[in-house]
Amino acid sequence: xxxxxxxxxxxxxxxxxxxxxxxxxxxxxxxxxxxxxxxxxxxxxxxxxxxxxxxxxxxxxxxxxxxxxxxxxxxxxxxxxxxxxxxxxxxxxxxxxxxxxxxxxxxxxxxxxxxxxxxxxxxxxxxxxxxxxxxxxxxxxxxxxxxxxxxxxxxxxxxxxxxxxxxxxxxxxxxxxxxxxxxxxxxxxxxxxxxxxxxxxxxxxxxxxxxxxxxxxxxxxxxxxxxxxxxxxxxxxxxxxxxxxxxxxxxxxxxxxxxxxxxxxxxxxxxxxxxxxxxxxxxxxxxxxxxxxxxxxxxxxxxxxxxxxxxxx
Amino acid sequence: xxxxxxxxxxxxxxxxxxxxxxxxxxxxxxxxxxxxxxxxxxxxxxxxxxxxxxxxxxxxxxxxxxxxxxxxxxxxxxxxxxxxxxxxxxxxxxxxxxxxxxxxxxxxxxxxxxxxxxxxxxxxxxxxxxxxxxxxxxxxxxxxxxxxxxxxxxxxxxxxxxxxxxxxxxxxxxxxxxxxxxxxxxxxxxxxxxxxxxxxxxxxxxxxxxxxxxxxxxxxxxxxxxxxxxxxxxxxxxxxxxxxxxxxxxxxxxxxxxxxxxxxxxxxxxxxxxxxxxxxxxxxxxxxxxxxxxxxxxxxxxxxxxxxxxxxx
Numbered sequence: 001x002x003x004x005x006x007x008x009x010x011x012x013x014x015x016x017x018x019x020x021x022x023x024x025x026x027x028x029x030x031x032x033x034x035x036x037x038x039x040x041x042x043x044x045x046x047x048x049x050x051x052x053x054x055x056x057x058x059x060x061x062x063x064x065x066x067x068x069x070x071x072x073x074x075x076x077x078x079x080x081x082x083x084x085x086x087x088x089x090x091x092x093x094x095x096x097x098x099x100x101x102x103x104x105x106x107x108x109x110x111x112x113x114x115x116x117x118x119x120x121x122x123x124x125x126x127x128x129x130x131x132x133x134x135x136x137x138x139x140x141x142x143x144x145x146x147x148x149x150x151x152x153x154x155x156x157x158x159x160x161x162x163x164x165x166x167x168x169x170x171x172x173x174x175x176x177x178x179x180x181x182x183x184x185x186x187x188x189x190x191x192x193x194x195x196x197x198x199x200x201x202x203x204x205x206x207x208x209x210x211x212x213x214x215x216x217x218x219x220x221x222x223x224x225x226x227x228x229x230x231x232x233x234x235x236x237x238x239x240x241x242x243x244x245x246x247x248x249x250x251x252x253x254x255x256x257x258x259x260x261x262x263x264x265x266x267x268x269x270x271x272x273x274x275x276x277x278x279x280x281x282x283x284x285x286x287x288x289x290x291x292x293x294x295x296x297x298x299x300x301x302x303x304x305x306x307x308x309x310x311x312x313x
Numbered sequence: 314x315x316x317x318x319x320x321x322x323x324x325x326x327x328x329x330x331x332x333x334x335x336x337x338x339x340x341x342x343x344x345x346x347x348x349x350x351x352x353x354x355x356x357x358x359x360x361x362x363x364x365x366x367x368x369x370x371x372x373x374x375x376x377x378x379x380x381x382x383x384x385x386x387x388x389x390x391x392x393x394x395x396x397x398x399x400x401x402x403x404x405x406x407x408x409x410x411x412x413x414x415x416x417x418x419x420x421x422x423x424x425x426x427x428x429x430x431x432x433x434x435x436x437x438x439x440x441x442x443x444x445x446x447x448x449x450x451x452x453x454x455x456x457x458x459x460x461x462x463x464x465x466x467x468x469x470x471x472x473x474x475x476x477x478x479x480x481x482x483x484x485x486x487x488x489x490x491x492x493x494x495x496x497x498x499x500x501x502x503x504x505x506x507x508x509x510x511x512x513x514x515x516x517x518x519x520x521x522x523x524x525x526x527x528x529x530x531x532x533x534x535x536x537x538x539x540x541x542x543x544x545x546x547x548x549x550x551x552x553x554x555x556x557x558x559x560x561x562x563x564x565x566x567x568x569x570x571x572x573x574x575x576x577x578x579x580x581x582x583x584x585x586x587x588x589x590x591x592x593x594x595x596x597x598x599x600x601x602x603x604x605x606x607x608x609x610x611x612x613x614x615x616x617x618x619x620x621x622x623x624x625x626x
Contacts, residue, residue: 113622116622126621126622127621127622128619128620128621128622129539129619129620129622130619130620132474132475132569132570133475133539133540134474134475134540134542134569134570135448135449135474135475135569135570135610136448140619161445161447161448162445162446162447162448226442226446227446227447229447256445256447256448257445257447257448257591276589276591276612277612277613278570278589278591278610278611278612278613279613280613280615280616280617281616281617281618281619282616282617282618283618283619291619292616297448297591297610298591299589299590299591300590300591300592300593302593303593303594303595303605304593304594304595305594305595305596306441306442306443306453306594306596306604307441307442307443308439308440308441309426309429309439309440309441309442
């Protein structure tokens with residue numbers, strides 16, 4: 001069974017008078033999540049943020065912003081609509097709505113253009129594609145209202161495809177525990193000091209949120225053999241540190257290919273000779289974000305065998 | 314406006330008692346084509362084959378087989394159904410039905426699995442995927458009835474994506490003539506002795522069939538800036554000659570990436586340092602075909618700018 005692992009992503013930054021967002025009642029977040037047809041599984045919080053683990057990915061709430069990632073067939077645009085309707089469009093200082101290229105888009109209930117058109121009807125903005133239509137790309141709607149992001153406002157997404165066969169075999173074991181998955185990823189060594197909240201799906205699949213002060217990281221694993229996918233995202237000060245972190249994650253998972261999407265990160269990534277950068281799109285948005293989309297893949301040596309479908313009739 | 318350039322492909326080889334196929338009345342081919350919601354634009358013939366140029370790609374008819382390529386939102390599976398119903402399933406010695414990964418599959422009326430399931434209900438066969446779900450791949454249904462292809466039964470497909478900007482600019486000029494496009498491709502120099510039949514679509518797009526005895530080649534151009542795509546396919550004796558031919562075509566069009574799909578061709582392609590082979594799938598099918606799917610792409614140097622959608626609201 002195919003599952004669309006590639007996330008849709010919504011980030012909204014609100015004006016001063018609507019802060020702090022994390023003081024809104026839990027019922028508000030529950031309704032926000034239900035609007036996209038996901039549910040809250042659990043949550044953790046500290047004095048800077050709340051992190052909700054969802055049936056399809058994650059929701060983070062800080063003082064001034066929310067970040068919501070959902071995968072599968074969720075309708076994230078409906079959560080955006082609910083948020084804008086609830087707080088009023090003037091509350092929104094900045095909004096990003098992002099969709100990665102999907103692999104079975106006919107199973108989705110809308111496409112990016114439809115979503116972007118809907119948003120453009122609500123709030124002034126523009127839509128971009130970063131990457132190649134015929135290869136990896138991500139599509140982004142963002143508001144065009146004057147805005148200046150704070151210095152700490154940076155994001156790094158590492159989206160990995162077709163991990164090494166041993167990794168897939170391990171992650172598709174049906175009796176896996178959280179502890180075993182945490183050990184594979186070496187979260188405690190690589191990202192010390194984070195409070196973790198995770199969930200193992202049946203028959204497989206795994207989601208994790210980690211928080212430490214204002215920092216977060218989130219990991220979502222869709223290990224299905226037809227389309228193995230793992231996403232990692234963080235607001236850690238990647239410009240100095242995360243290149244090493246990304247190397248370490250790649251070394252553990254050994255994907256065939258991966259995307260690196262960054263907002264306000266000036267690092268020139270170098271992943272050595274194992275991976276070749278085949279796509280690199282960069283732009284400076286007027287609203288103060290330097291965006292980069294990169295796609296790397298391996299060179300192939302020995303030919304592989306075909307994949308034989310077992311599901312006919 | 315997005316147009317799905319990637320072709321669906323049907324090849325059917327019939328048993329002796331149904332040959333020669335090319336003697337069937339033109340009304341039969343017209344109906345076959347109408348079944349997938351395409352139309353015949355023109356045709357050329359010699360004593361070995363008929364080549365129909367279609368509103369969405371091509372149909373070739375030989376003594377013992379048909380080859381049909383259609384793109385856009387055509388329902389090629391309906392033509393397969395019509396053919397099997399008309400001649401009876403025992404007439405079919407061998408059938409291939411192939412679909413490349415599509416980029417906006419939600420605009421398609423069926424997906425490959427549905428088509429393969431339909432075919433499996435009509436005729437014994439199996440379904441394969443060659444390539445990565447998260448990258449380029451092609452999917453193939455083929456009959457499993459015992460079969461031995463003739464020695465000349467070989468095919469090479471060269472599917473090119475995101476050609477050089479000058480090439481795209483040229484191909485999206487609205488007043489282009491056949492002669493100008495033929496000159497760009499240098500068909501007369503590269504493939505001498507072929508009778509040609511071609512059509513320029515409005516506002517742009519181009520299709521060509523070429524025949525010479527039993528040989529054919531066919532070219533389909535979808536130059537739209539959001540998803541530029543050109544396909545080239547031939548049954549020429551590629552194992553000795555076409556590597557040079559493919560090099561020449563690539564030199565003219567300079568795509569960012571391309572697939573090479575071959576049936577019964579033992580050449581080890583080498584496209585030099587400009588392109589890296591990132592996917593290679595190979596298998597020997599029990600029905601006598603050695604299939605290869607390869608995907609090559611360029612390394613990127615300077616970052617590109619984002620693509621800004623103009624079509625919002």
